[in-house]
Structures are given as structure tokens and as C-alpha cells.
Amino acid sequence: MQVHLVHSGDHLLPSLNRKLGEYGAQTLKERGLKLVLNQRVKSITANRVYLESGSIIETNTVISTVGNAPHPLVTALGAECAFEMRKGCIVTESTGQVKGQTHLWAMGDCAAFPAVAGGDCPNTAQFAFRQGALVGRNIARTMRQQKPRPIRFKGLGEIASIGHHVAVADILGVQFSGFFAWWLWRSVYLLKLPRFDRKIRVMLDWTLDLFFPRDLNHLSPRFSKSVNESHLESGDRLFHKGEPAFSFYIVKSGALEILDGDEIIQRITAGGYFGEQALLEGGIGSYDARAIEPTDLASVPASIFHQLARGGGSLGHFFQKSAAKYQSQEIVEAIGRKIDPNVAAQPISLFMERKLHTLSPGMMIRETLQVIRDHPRSSYPVVGAGEKLLGLMRREDFYEFLKRPDTRAETPMANMTFTSVPAVSADTTVGDVMKCFIRSGSNKVLVVDGDNRLQGIATVMDLFTAGTGGAGQNKQ
Ligand SMILES: Cc1cc2nc3c(=O)[nH]c(=O)nc-3n(C[C@H](O)[C@H](O)[C@H](O)COP(=O)(O)OP(=O)(O)OC[C@H]3O[C@@H](n4cnc5c(N)ncnc54)[C@H](O)[C@@H]3O)c2cc1C
Numbered sequence: 013m014q015v016h017l018v019h020s021g022d023h024l025l026p027s028l029n030r031k032l033g034e035y036g037a038q039t040l041k042e043r044g045l046k047l048v049l050n051q052r053v054k055s056i057t058a059n060r061v062y063l064e065s066g067s068i069i070e071t072n073t074v075i076s077t078v079g080n081a082p083h084p085l086v087t088a089l090g091a092e093c094a095f096e097m098r099k100g101c102i103v104t105e106s107t108g109q110v111k112g113q114t115h116l117w118a119m120g121d122c123a124a125f126p127a128v129a130g131g132d133c134p135n136t137a138q139f140a141f142r143q144g145a146l147v148g149r150n151i152a153r154t155m156r157q158q159k160p161r162p163i164r165f166k167g168l169g170e171i172a173s174i175g176h177h178v179a180v181a182d183i184l185g186v187q188f189s190g191f192f193a194w195w196l197w198r199s200v201y202l203l204k205l206p207r208f209d210r211k212i213r214v215m216l217d218w219t220l221d222l223f224f225p226r227d228l229n230h231l232s233p234r235f236s237k238s239v240n241e242s243h244l245e246s247g248d249r250l251f252h253k254g255e256p257a258f259s260f261y262i263v264k265s266g267a268l269e270i271l272d273g274d275e276i277i278q279r280i281t282a283g284g285y286f287g288e289q290a291l292l293e294g295g296i297g298s299y300d301a302r303a304i305e306p307t308d309l310a311s312v313p314a315s316i317f318h319q320l321a322r323g324g325g326s327l328g329h330f331f332q333k334s335a336a337k338y339q340s341q342e343i344v345e346a347i348g349r350k351i352d353p354n355v356a357a358q359p360i361s362l363f364m365e366r367k368l369h370t371l372s373p374g375m376m377i378r379e380t381l382q383v384i385r386d387h388p389r390s391s392y393p394v395v396g397a398g399e400k401l402l403g404l405m406r407r408e409d410f411y412e413f414l415k416r417p418d419t420r421a422e423t424p425m426a427n428m429t430f431t432s433v434p435a436v437s438a439d440t441t442v443g444d445v446m447k448c449f450i451r452s453g454s455n456k457v458l459v460v461d462g463d464n465r466l467q468g469i470a471t472v473m474d475l476f477t478a479g480t481g482g483a484g485q486n487k488q
Pocket residue numbers: 080083085119120121122135136137138139140
């Protein structure tokens with residue numbers, strides 16, 4: 013086994029001085045580590061590490077200890093508020109006040125906080141602690157109309173463990189290394205631990221470590237699944253408007269409603285999906301989701317959804333397009349205003365198509381093909397006994413159904429899953445039907461009577477043409 017340590021600087025531990033860094037490097041070399049200095053890693057594959065110099069290290073195990081960046085929330089906040097930023101951190105005065113502000117404060121890892129000796133304070137706990145206390149006092153001083161004070165803390169020094177009970181230290185300008193430095197390093201951590209009982213437990217554990225070999229454990233991690241499953245009972249809310257969005261959902265069975273207050277935006281049945289809009293547009297849900305019957309869902313966590321959607325290509329485009337169908341109330345109203353108010357106030361019964369070519373679940377595939385041949389349409393309403401509406405059959409879904417190995421010419425249509433489209437009553441106004449189109453993402457509505465019997469069909473094209481003074485025709 014070989015261990016390679018790749019480091020971009022010309023000596024290890026750059027936050028300590030060069031002598032201590034070189035001591036650390038020499039100790040690691042004596043233990044058999046191969047040091048690769050002044051080099052950066054360009055890429056990592058399952059069995060190779062590629063360096064910028066072009067050299068390659070063959071390996072199956074890579075441990076990355078590259079530094080971490082400020083939280084994206086801090087960077088985004090800074091950009092939104094037009095704060096002065098440095099390396100993703102909010103630049104402050106030496107008092108902790110955000111540069112150019114008197115009542116906004118930043119400290120710790122999210123702040124570029126000026127150091128006494130020039131430059132910025134390092135992002136370490138000892139500085140974060142002092143900055144926190146200073147800012148607390150400065151806020152109190154500001155409230156008392158007193159001048160806030162600048163930071164005076166210069167740092168106590170640095171200690172770094174290099175393993176095997178050896179550390180290097182630079183404390184208040186005194187540099188030392190070896191077992192004592194390591195003991196001091198551990199003691200500092202022990203002192204910082206909260207609660208006395210915890211300090212004792214950890215101290216005993218560390219003391220025993222000195223006399224016994226390493227305590228090795230074989231871990232068998234259970235990796236989290238990339239698709240989770242959940243079940244809702246009728247009336248259960250999956251999420252509420254304004255909540256953070258965690259997943260993209262696919263309905264395996266049952267049905268849910270997407271609601272804006274009491275208004276139903278969309279009804280999603282088996283095979284349908286939702287949640288993409290909240291994930292793509294800010295991560296906060298704009299609607300409620302409630303099961304209307306016992307429902308099984310598959311949910312894809314946000315991180316995986318983003319990998320799929322942002323991977324570019326057609327999948328990303330598909331989700332963007334699909335997210336756009338959930339329009340806000342303001343957008344719906346703006347589109348509604350384009351419709352002639354006289355037309356908007358009229359009932360849909362005046363504009364709907366009454367001559368319909370319907371299918372029924374009892375029909376065989378052969379008969380359905382005949383209807384499609386004689387009356388080519390993109391979709392056909394499906395009605396059951398007493399002309400009651402069951403759903404809509406899209407031609408593309410029908411072709412998919414034909415491809416199934418068990419589909420025969422005699423297979424009944426009842427074996428197919430029909431799409432649900434919004435249904436409205438004949439007296440619904442054109443304006444309300446337009447809103448229904450926009451909010452549901454559907455380009456047609458089925459018109460039914462009080463007993464859910466099919467009366468007609470209206471398409472977005474017909475209504476928009478009629479409503480904007482085009483060549484729409486009154487179909488009564
Ligand atoms: C691996 C590692 C080792 C380190 N070793 C040392 C060391 O040996 N010595 C040393 O001095 N420093 C060390 N540091 C640095 C030190 O930990 C940080 O500088 C210090 O913790 C910064 O304090 P902070 O209060 O600014 O941020 P943090 O301690 O990171 O506290 C931020 C808090 O905000 C919370 N938070 C984040 N997002 C949100 C949100 N949206 N809403 C609400 N809360 C939120 C987090 O959960 C966290 O509790 C180390 C850091 C790392 C990562």
C-alpha cells in the first residue's frame with residue numbers, strides 16, 4: 013500500500029510557518045508517505061487521479077481534504093443586497109458591521125473580518141468565538157448610542173496534529189513540535205468540549221487510547237435509496253404552501269389535488285408527477301398537495317432531481333416546460349384580461365364542440381382503431397354507462413398501449429389507464445375556463461352536467477380565438 017499526499021503549496025501546513033511545515037513533511041516522509049508538492053489535482057476517476065502537470069496516480073481510494081467554501085446562502089444574500097464580498101464572504105468593518113451598513117453585522121466563517129495585523133482573520137473557531145462576543149457587545153453599545161469597538165484579538169497560535177501522537181504548534185510566537193505539542197492540542201479540544209461529564213468521558217477514552225491499539229470496526233453502511241416510497245391516506249397533506257420543497261413526486265396509485273387555498277389547480281392521478289416547479293423555482297412550494305384517495309408515491313430527493321434537470325439536454329427542458337404550467341394568480345389574471353370581457357362572461361356551452369367521438373371501456377382495441385381511422389383526433393373522451401365521463405384517451409398513450417406484449421385486437425379498452433382532464437359545467441364562463449386551462453396546464457376541458465354526463469369539449473385554441481376577436485365561432 014502506498015499513500016500519496018498531493019498539496020498545491022511548496023510546503024505543508026501553510027497557516028503555520030515554513031519550519032513547522034517542513035518538520036511535518038519530514039515526519040510524514042519517514043513514515044513512508046509520498047509527498048507531491050506544488051501540484052493540483054485536475055480530476056479523479058474510479059481508478060486514477062490526474063494531476064495538472066499531466067502525471068497520473070493509479071488508485072482506488074481518494075480522500076479529499078480540500079478546503080470548504082462559504083455557504084451558498086451567504087454568497088447569494090451578499091449578491092442580492094449588493095454587499096461588498098471577498099471570496100464569497102461578506103466584508104465587514106473591524107467592528108463587525110457589514111461594510112457600508114450600521115445595523116447589519118456579520119462574523120465567523122461568513123465574514124471577511126479585518127485582522128489586526130492586516131488582511132482578514134482566518135476562518136477558525138478561535139476568531140469566530142471572539143468575533144461573536146465582540147459583535148454582541150457592539151450591538152449593545154450601538155443601542156446605547158455608543159461607538160462600536162474594533163477587534164483586538166490577534167490569535168493565540170495554531171496547532172496541527174500530524175498523527176502518531178505528534179503535533180506541530182506555534183503558540184504566541186513560540187514554535188515546538190512532538191508529543192508535548194500533541195498533548196496540548198488534545199487538551200485545548202478537551203477544554204472546549206461542553207459539559208463536565210463529557211470532558212471526563214472523552215479524557216478517559218483518549219487516555220486509554222495511549223495504551224491500547226486502534227479500535228477498528230467494520231461498518232456496513234446502508235446507503236440511502238435514491239427513490240423513496242410513501243403512502244398517504246385520503247385527506248392527508250403531503251406539503252403546504254410556503255414549505256421548503258424536498259422532493260419530486262410520481263404518483264404510483266391513487267390521486268392527489270394541487271391546491272391554491274381552496275382552488276384546485278390540478279388533479280394528479282396514477283402515472284402523473286408534480287413538485288418540479290417548486291424545486292426549479294426557488295425551492296419553496298407555491299401550493300398545497302392533498303391526497304383525495306389512498307395514494308402511493310415515489311419521491312426523488314431534490315439533489316437527484318437537480319442532477320437530472322440540470323444535466324442539460326431534453327430532460328432539463330422537459331421539466332422546465334412542465335414547471336411553467338403552474339402559473340401564479342397574477343399571471344392567470346393578466347392572460348384573462350386579454351379576453352374580450354363580453355366573451356369572457358358568456359357560458360362555455362356557447363363555444364363547446366358537441367359532436368363528439370367517444371370511446372368506452374367495453375370497446376375492443378380493434379373497434380377503437382376503427383374510430384381513430386374514421387375520425388382522426390389527438391384525444392377521445394371515454395364514457396361509461398349512462399354517458400358518464402371516465403377520462404380522456406390520448407392517441408399517443410393508445411399507441412404505447414398497443415406496444416405492450418399482452419395487448420391483442422380483442423383486448424378491452426378497460427385495460428388502459430385514461431388521462432384525467434379538467435371537467436367543468438356547461439354554465440362555467442369562458443373567463444373561468446381560460447383560467448382553468450392556464451392553471452391545469454391542459455389544453456382542453458370536458459363539459460359535463462350535474463351527473464357527470466359528457467356534454468361537450470372545449471379547446472384553448474377555440475376560446476382564445478373567440479375571446480380575442482378572432483375567427484372563433486359560436487357553436488350553439
Ligand atoms: C473539518 C473542520 C475542522 C476544523 N478545525 C478547526 C480547528 O482545529 N481549529 C479551529 O479554530 N477551527 C477549525 N475549523 C474552523 C471552525 O470550525 C469554524 O471557523 C467555526 O466553526 C466558524 O464558526 P461560525 O459560528 O462562523 O460557523 P459554524 O460553527 O459553522 O456555525 C454556523 C451554524 O449555522 C447553522 N446554519 C447553517 N445554515 C443555516 C440556516 N440556513 N439556518 C439556520 N442555521 C443554519 C449551522 O448548522 C451551524 O450550526 C474547522 C472547520 C472544519 C470544517
